[in-house]
Amino acid sequence: MDRIIEQWHVERPDLDPSAKAVTGRIVRASDHILRRCHEAFAPLGVKDGEYSALAALRRSGAPYELSPAALTRQLMVTSGGLSLMLDRLERDGLVRRRPNPGDRRGVLVALTKRGAGVIDEAMTAHAAVEHELVAGLTARDQEQLARLLAKLLRTTGVD
Numbered sequence: 333m334d335r336i337i338e339q340w341h342v343e344r345p346d347l348d349p350s351a352k353a354v355t356g357r358i359v360r361a362s363d364h365i366l367r368r369c370h371e372a373f374a375p376l377g378v379k380d381g382e383y384s385a386l387a388a389l390r391r392s393g394a395p396y397e398l399s400p401a402a403l404t405r406q407l408m409v410t411s412g413g414l415s416l417m418l419d420r421l422e423r424d425g426l427v428r429r430r431p432n433p434g435d436r437r438g439v440l441v442a443l444t445k446r447g448a449g450v451i452d453e454a455m456t457a458h459a460a461v462e463h464e465l466v467a468g469l470t471a472r473d474q475e476q477l478a479r480l481l482a483k484l485l486r487t488t489g490v491d
Contacts (some may be wrong), residue, residue, distance in 0.1 A: 354484075
């Protein structure tokens with residue numbers, strides 16, 4: 333990243349590329365993290381977006397079910413994208429849809445027993461990857477980086 337910034341200094345001295353020292357590294361780290369997680373989920377037959385949906389259901393607590401609208405908000409996907417994902421997860425026996433007793437027009441999406449087992453296994457693999465990726469940082473470094481990233485997200489309106 334330092335070399336890239338220096339190259340921009342030479343090629344475009346009128347621009348200040350110094351923010352790339354942060355943003356460029358975040359993008360590279362994100363790509364690496366996502367690639368490693370994808371590799372961890374592949375043996376389970378779960379794609380990244382599907383992992384997120386299964387994890388949202390698992391985190392919701394028993395009975396591990398949410399409305400499609402709640403899942404859409406948590407996953408920041410379109411309703412059409414979610415519908416296709418849920419079709420695949422349901423076809424694979426990881427979730428089931430059932431009528432929502434609180435809304436006669438709606439449905440609830442629930443983890444199946446198989447889905448709960450898959451997400452628990454995927455989360456175990458995910459946590460192991462995350463720990464591997466931050467192992468080179470001390471606990472204090474990790475806390476400081478987490479605080480700074482949270483601040484960055486808040487100031488950019490993402491958090």
